[in-house]
Structures are given as C-alpha cells and as structure tokens.
Amino acid sequence: MTRSPVDRLRRRLREACAAAGVAADERAKLVLAVTLLAEPASKTGRPPELSISAGDGRLAATLRLPDPVGQRQRNALPLLPDAGDSATLTWYLPAVHDTAPVPVDDELATREEMLALIARADTVTQEQRELKHELAETNSGVLAMFVELEERDEQLRQAHAVIFRELEDALRPPPPHVDAFELAVHYAPSEPDSPTGGDLYDWFVLPDGKVHITLVDAVGHGVTSTRHALTVTHAIRTLALEGHALHDLIARAATALATIEPGLMATVLLARLDPATGDITIANGSHPRPVLVTSAGDTELLVPSLVGRGVGFPDPGNGSLVRRTLGPGDLILLYTDGLTESRKNHQEGEARLLATAPRHAGEPTATIPSALAAEMHDVVLHADDTVVIAIRRRP
CATH class of the missing domain: 1.10.287 (Helix Hairpins)
Structure with a gap:
C-alpha cells in the first residue's frame, strides 16, 4: 500500500520516538501537531520536510513548511514548538535513549x-x-x-x-476489504455532542487471511467507558495477532486486564470469518446474540449451548463457540444492546429485530445497519450507545 507524505512523516516520528523512549502521550501530541501542519501543505503539492535528531537527553524534530505559520495557528497546536522562525518549527522532547529509529506498528x-x-x-x-x-x-x-x-x-x-x-x-475504523464478504457498520453514541461512547468495534485481516471482528460494550458512559472499551479491543487485537485461539481470547484478555483495570467491565463478541469457505465462528461473552438472515429470508438467533461471560465478570470466557457456514447472500447482524433496548425491554427488542431484519435484508449491505437502527429506534425510552455491523457473503 502506497503511503502518503503525511503518513510517512508520522511513521518517522513514531520510529524516532520509540527509539528515544519518548512517553506515549508526548509522542501523540507531537504526531498530531505535525499532522495538523503537514496535511494542508501536502494537499497543495508542496509537502513539508522533517528532520529528526537525538542527543544530550532530548529528541529534536524540525518541520520545514512551504508557508509561514501564524501565531494563532501555533497556539492551537496540541504541542507548542520550542524554537524556529514562522516557517521552520522545532519541538524538543525528553529522550531516555539515543539509538537509531526502530520499526513500529x-x-x-x-x-x-x-x-x-x-x-x-x-x-x-x-x-x-x-x-x-x-x-x-x-x-x-x-x-x-x-x-x-x-x-x-x-x-x-x-x-x-x-x-x-x-x-x-481511528476509533471507528473503516471495514477491511475482503472479496468473499461485504461489511458495513452503523455507530451512534448516546450523547449527540460526544464523538465516542462505551461501545467500540475493531476489525482486521489476520496473517492467514481470515477476518477478525471484535465488538465491545463497556459499562458506563463518557471518556472512562471509551478508554475501557478501547483497552479491551486493543488487548484482544494484540492477543489475536500473537496467534492465540479464538476460544481463548476473552478469558486471556480478562486475565491480562484484571490487574491493570480492576474496575473494567465489558461484554465482548468476537467473530472470525473464513473467506475460503464462508465459515463464521462466534465467541460470545455476555453480549447480545447475533442474528442470521438467510438468502431465503429465514432468521435465527445464534445462541451458544454454553453461555460465556465478559471481561470483568466472574469466570470470564466465551463458553461454547457458535459455528455456521454462510451461503451466498446470507446476512449476519452483530450489534450492541443499544439497538434492542431503546424501549427498556430486551426481549421485546430482540423479537422486533428478528421481525425487522428480513425486511432490510434485500437492501445494499452498506445501508442495512443504519436502516435497521432507524426503524428499531422509532420509540426511544432509553438512549444508549449503538453499534450495528452487517456481514454478508457475496453472491
């Protein structure tokens, strides 16, 4: 994949910060400040130049822009530059190490x-x-x-x-491209003025070509619940990329986070898609049950024979796995409880979803999640974060 000039600047900064031992929050502010300045210049076809050096216990990053930067624009940056004229800005960050840049993910x-x-x-x-x-x-x-x-x-x-x-x-990643499946998502936080909530999702392609999907609903609201949900998705992504089996991921993530975030509680749903066979395997830890809509219009709740528990719950784990082979045109819906509990009755909401889903199954996959959410939320007695993910095997 070809990287843009701004992407390359960000990677150089991260590699240099990693080598110098710069703290993650300082690195984040530096990367964001450089991005805010570099993106407008790159769009004009005049990408800025970046030089980085380390020594004497500090890391120096100098950005040379084609046009001067006004004082008001400087003051709006998340990390103010320490030195430089109006077109050349330098940031100095404390460095623990003084080594060559190292590769980063x-x-x-x-x-x-x-x-x-x-x-x-x-x-x-x-x-x-x-x-x-x-x-x-x-x-x-x-x-x-x-x-x-x-x-x-x-x-x-x-x-x-x-x-x-x-x-x-970054909190709402676009769907990965997979030839065998169509993927789409709808995300709506409970607070219209807040960009995030406690419901987050993650999806990526594993080295073996299978698609991994994580759906998390962290208990609580606001920044803390967002941090908890992001912590869980990050832990599961790391464990999945290390090669741990799907049926172990929820329990391993719970064990790893028990001492780091003792107050964290979250329901977790994991799905693993095999593009070669159309197989889908689901691990459920206290999460709402997915819905299968076949190409013939039949619906099914995907219920595990042994119920699992989420992160922060007693005896966390996924219980038994649910396995299905999707035929051409079959549709799977993954969602958080905000979709079915808007009328404060989970069972009634689940029944309405089973009746509503077939009516939208014939629509383009990209529009199904939002259309479902709009119909399910015709009456809202309890507002909650809502995520809906649609997975369809291509005909």
Missing part, C-alpha cells in the same frame, strides 16, 4: 497514543473537578480566580473536542 502505535491521550484527558478532567470543589468552599475573595478557571475549563473542553475529532476515525 502504525495501528498499535495509534491505539497506544489514543489510550494515553484519553487517560490524560480523564486525569485533567478529574483534577479540574477537585479544584472547583476546593475553590467553592473558600471565601468570596477567590471569585475572580473561579471565573478564570471556568474560562480555562471551556478552553480545555474545546481542545479536547479537537483531539477527539482527530481520533474519531
């Missing part, structure tokens, strides 16, 4: 950066709450300081919104 590096930024945002938000509480208990003489804090808090929220918009595409 872009997807894993991006996820690590997202986790670091979300964790930092979570910490800063908590610190702001605590500081507000302390100021509220002091005398009226600190009122001016409190007003200033409110202004800084608004600036912080705006900065977080910019970061989240940049990370949104």
